[in-house]
Amino acid sequence: MNHDQMNDDTGAYLSENRNWGRWGPDDERGTINLVTPERIVAAAGMARSGRKVSLSRPFPTDAGPHNPQPALQYWNRTDIHHGGGHAGDWIGVYAHGVQVTHLDALCHVWDADGIYNGRGPDVLGFRGTTFGGIEAWRDGIFTRGVMLDVPRHRGVEFVEYDEPVHGAELEEILEKRGIELQPGDAVCVYSGREKWQAANPDKPYGRWVGPSGRHEYPGLHGSCNRFLREHDVSLLVWDMLDRQPDAYQSGIPFTVHGAIHAFGLAVLDNALLEPLADACLEEGRDDFLLLAVPLFLPGGTGSPVNPIAVF
């Protein structure tokens, strides 16, 4: 198969394998429907040692080439009566882009056929979205998570631009590690982003939002969509995102992010996965309880989130 065929596959695969209507014509929860009460109870059983790991990067307030839309945080401190006082802080954040750890709502992206379940993008107006908002998951995501450690599989430190992660490689990891995925599982695809960034200080991960040009950055290939769809993954947690730019992306607006509108897949961008990969090694396990709870933002297109793995 050559790269152009691969590309044709990505666009066609997304269009031909939608989950639209699978959970009813008005469903807004997408693949999170796969996390049934039984799966929740089973996931709770993953907590066996009580070790917890945060998968959140720090709130990205540091401006720079790597962070074109820095989050805001300002403090105050107030003395009150009787020698007491209180301190507070105000935060502001655009919960998308390539820095902040966040969960995308199903209304976040669309292709020419629309957002998940066939709605048009005009569901989003000046007061928020009326369909596919982040509040569809307001009771949180609580499921079994599985680590797919690409650098460990490859014997390298991190994924590079010329070698994107393909779906077939994720299958190989399952087989090699003896992992059996079940419908509703979350997958954490670790690509070594923090180490890649440290080794490439002059290449900020991500492209500029404005007119100031773009950069190449490594990540996942569109062939991962088949993996996500066939295994009925509920949630994709990743540190590197869609490989950009993708010369083979002609004709479609998104490659792996296309799973959001096509499958109704919950996608958690910019996770901090190195500590989780380390914990998996130390615990001698590939699976754990995974928690990802968005803020209750009515009409919201996403939410900053601090995902937690419990061993």
Add this chain to the structure above:
Amino acid sequence: MNHDQMNDDTGAYLSENRNWGRWGPDDERGTINLVTPERIVAAAGMARSGRKVSLSRPFPTDAGPHNPQPALQYWNRTDIHHGGGHAGDWIGVYAHGVQVTHLDALCHVWDADGIYNGRGPDVLGFRGTTFGGIEAWRDGIFTRGVMLDVPRHRGVEFVEYDEPVHGAELEEILEKRGIELQPGDAVCVYSGREKWQAANPDKPYGRWVGPSGRHEYPGLHGSCNRFLREHDVSLLVWDMLDRQPDAYQSGIPFTVHGAIHAFGLAVLDNALLEPLADACLEEGRDDFLLLAVPLFLPGGTGSPVNPIAVF
């Protein structure tokens, strides 16, 4: 005991029963230390039916007398290539006050003797706190939660100003319901706030931050501190807060919120507890797994949070 004695008790109790140094002189986690790995694993065992309930109020963007510091949320929608596009929103919030569901960091309040573990309030500077920040709990709070349903106990709809919740009453609820608290448990003290607000539309819950006056509002009495301390509660989740104003508060800056600086107690303000109270009735249970995961905000004094109960 008359009210003045009660008051004396509150200030004295806080001063005489501090947890400063209990987990070491540099500890920043406070009562969350009580949630040991064993308690985490036991808490996971609470998930038996797989039912989940969010304890978060919606993001409070609606300005009004009840919400003097409204949160901000603005949207955009952008068409890109190939008929696709993406939508996003920007949020801003001051994660304290009487509306937004949030977790207070241990640096949030102090009395004349300082914040938790004896630091001075000057740990908080223009770039955030260097002690007792919300990131001390960045791996989340995951413990057994227990419902203490005051209206149910009283046979009323909600708590009123003239009848604050006392610690002795919380003990009665434990006894009547046959609940045995264990160190590290979270307690959810439900006072019927949403129903109280609906019945008192002209009395916004909370006082104005600015010079515009203050209102009376119902809540918990300082005597609850003894309950929280003696049971080694790790986390207080409540819908009504400290009863305000408290005529018996003379000499101390905070009553129940004083547990933060004195005991290092994790406190989760403005929770939405009515749906949880209903679920407890329907499930025939008083306990559940409780999750409360703050955002990873380095130096932060608190975090908006969407707490989840799992049955």
Add this chain to the structure above:
Amino acid sequence: MNHDQMNDDTGAYLSENRNWGRWGPDDERGTINLVTPERIVAAAGMARSGRKVSLSRPFPTDAGPHNPQPALQYWNRTDIHHGGGHAGDWIGVYAHGVQVTHLDALCHVWDADGIYNGRGPDVLGFRGTTFGGIEAWRDGIFTRGVMLDVPRHRGVEFVEYDEPVHGAELEEILEKRGIELQPGDAVCVYSGREKWQAANPDKPYGRWVGPSGRHEYPGLHGSCNRFLREHDVSLLVWDMLDRQPDAYQSGIPFTVHGAIHAFGLAVLDNALLEPLADACLEEGRDDFLLLAVPLFLPGGTGSPVNPIAVF
């Protein structure tokens, strides 16, 4: 004339006396076209004593019933090398409503027939307006200003709800004071707002943006539109706004604010006019040079502004 007739007059007057097309079909500057270079030079001649007065209220960061959408301001202070340092602050503001002194762009309001010059409200999208934005006045408003001091005329401290300011009264003030208005002049209609608020501490000026109810507040009657249109006023500067609610407003969305979409009138809300009224008395003059310079906000619907009078 009874009040109902008055009301009919307001809606009909606006519809029948539009300035649409007067300065060309694509004009976005509205009545500011009346401030010709000759008028600018003449206005400069108003500066005779060199006394300056700010007409801006302070940035409204104080939350409260009177200020449902408080502006934000947070500071920092940073030490750098050699014992030096710098301090900064971040501000955020929604430059409409009843508190912040601001200039409305011509796209700000519309009736069923559209915004100024016949465009539809859909000129405003997620990236701002493409017509009638505040940048149409990016080179500032610089014209002769005239004080119309209603309390002085009435011999009272402030305007009250039951006695709105009518256009006929503004004509009387001109006549009594011997003022001759010229096309392109700005008028400052002083109604004594700050004194009214001080005398009515329990009635915050303005209504709540959210569902929390509304208040009566005093201001100008729709009959002022005829005054503004017939005198070819370029800019209305006022402390009290449209009297609200107006029982005679049936059938139209705005009364005096309707001058924005109908006449293309520049309107400067929530000015601080008491110091200017005092200065007029002390200087023995009713006119001055008036400056109102919006920020250069492309696509913006308005701007906070600090208007200046120069005697």
Add this chain to the structure above:
Amino acid sequence: MNHDQMNDDTGAYLSENRNWGRWGPDDERGTINLVTPERIVAAAGMARSGRKVSLSRPFPTDAGPHNPQPALQYWNRTDIHHGGGHAGDWIGVYAHGVQVTHLDALCHVWDADGIYNGRGPDVLGFRGTTFGGIEAWRDGIFTRGVMLDVPRHRGVEFVEYDEPVHGAELEEILEKRGIELQPGDAVCVYSGREKWQAANPDKPYGRWVGPSGRHEYPGLHGSCNRFLREHDVSLLVWDMLDRQPDAYQSGIPFTVHGAIHAFGLAVLDNALLEPLADACLEEGRDDFLLLAVPLFLPGGTGSPVNPIAVF
């Protein structure tokens, strides 16, 4: 004179020529005191043709390497009764740095001896500054402005890093153009910044705020301080700022920005001066009325501003 001597001059000149106490020990207006009522009236006489020019760059919302702290702007549009509606936008900005056109308050910078008039930097707390805030100029700056067009003088398009603007060169421009500066005048030092940026697309003007490195950029040399001080300039308006980094800056925190704390000089950063330079050529004049009116931000360290020149 070699470069090291130059450097010694800058630090020594600032320390030895302070205006501290010149207008009283509690003065917070600095050089704006030089703009007397007589100077205001004389400045008004500069308005002879009625042409106005904005000196503001557009609100810098476009994120990118050139703009590490982008300003925020979000819109909404609301339908109300009778077919009408209104549109609004929310803006947020940190009014310092190298993009937004803004006026620095006198508290903005300090060296080891303090801010203007000998106060310590601790005048700035969590609720703003108590000395030298932007509200000291709340009645606006209104004075004669003079163009100092460096590229025109040099016969080049823009100033480059290797050839910073020196004070002696500004004197030459005065002499060549036959300009006589008077105490209280504003000077607009045009260095061709926009053309420089267009010719150097890969060198964003300004350095990163965060840890991501810094760039060289052209601008004014510390020797300009003598020019500003000896001519009793009230306001410096410039497009390029202090040349950075300055190898000769050892021992002092700021070079030209040092005029703020030493002389109490009003400084207006990131002005858009190319249109003004063009207008000067077309009008055949080097002087004009200059307006710079900050927002009324109590306790503020600066303000976004849209300066206007009137010919």
